[in-house]
Amino acid sequence: MYCLVERNTPPPAELRGIDGGAVRSLVVGDLAVWVSDVGERAIAASPPRALAHDEVVRRALDLQTPLPARFGQIFAADEELRAAVASRASDWALGLKRVSGSVEMTIRILLEVLADLPANDELAPESGLGYLSRVRARQTVEHVMREGADTLRESITRAVRDWIREEAWTPLLVGSRALSVSHLVAREVLTDYRRAVRGFMDAQPALRLMVSGPWAPYSFTPLRHD
């Protein structure tokens, strides 16, 4: 399953998806799901397959804003998928309405500048005390980074709040230093949004920041099959 669209939105006839499978539309009520067939019930993620998945979703995004599925949501048969869509049709229709006319923009900031671990030679030699010191130092760094990430995210929100419909972010995972914030932005104000982000970047020259998009609204989709 690649994405959910309105029923009158068929995929281009030549469109191919994961492993070259022809993309087709499975209509359920007022909704349609773009799918292709794969040989197995579970497929491993790989860059080529992720690219193929996203390319199909992008083709839908060219026509209207879809509810994108994450990679690897596979059903045993069309009837199983039809049943899944039918059981959640109202939720997914609302989701489709929620993202209508919007795209996702994502800002990633590497938090390397906010904190760093003390070098090993600054800590006590290897011992119980040394080990505890390193654990405590790491916890302190992670705490500082989380707080810094929250402050940074709030600053970004203030900078773009006039141009976004919704915001989503990923909590800073242990071991990760990349803050990720996604915004749902109406297509007609995309230029204003970019201008606001550019203004934020210009005001924060020390930050290492990357903006990407427009994406299908992956961070705002309820399209999950568990």
Added chain:
Amino acid sequence: MNEPADLGASEQLVLADLLNHVLDKGVVITGEVTISVADIDLIRVGLSLFLAAVETIERPRLPR
């Protein structure tokens, strides 16, 4: 694992971002430059490249 050696720096960044969007939870960008899912390395991105990336990437489309 399928490291796209023929991609340039900016394309690697785009691919990294794409993987974060398309794949479900569990994608981690670490300070050690590895992007992985469920302990499987998908792509390595030079940390210095990431640090240097202050740019807007428009509508990423990668070579297939």
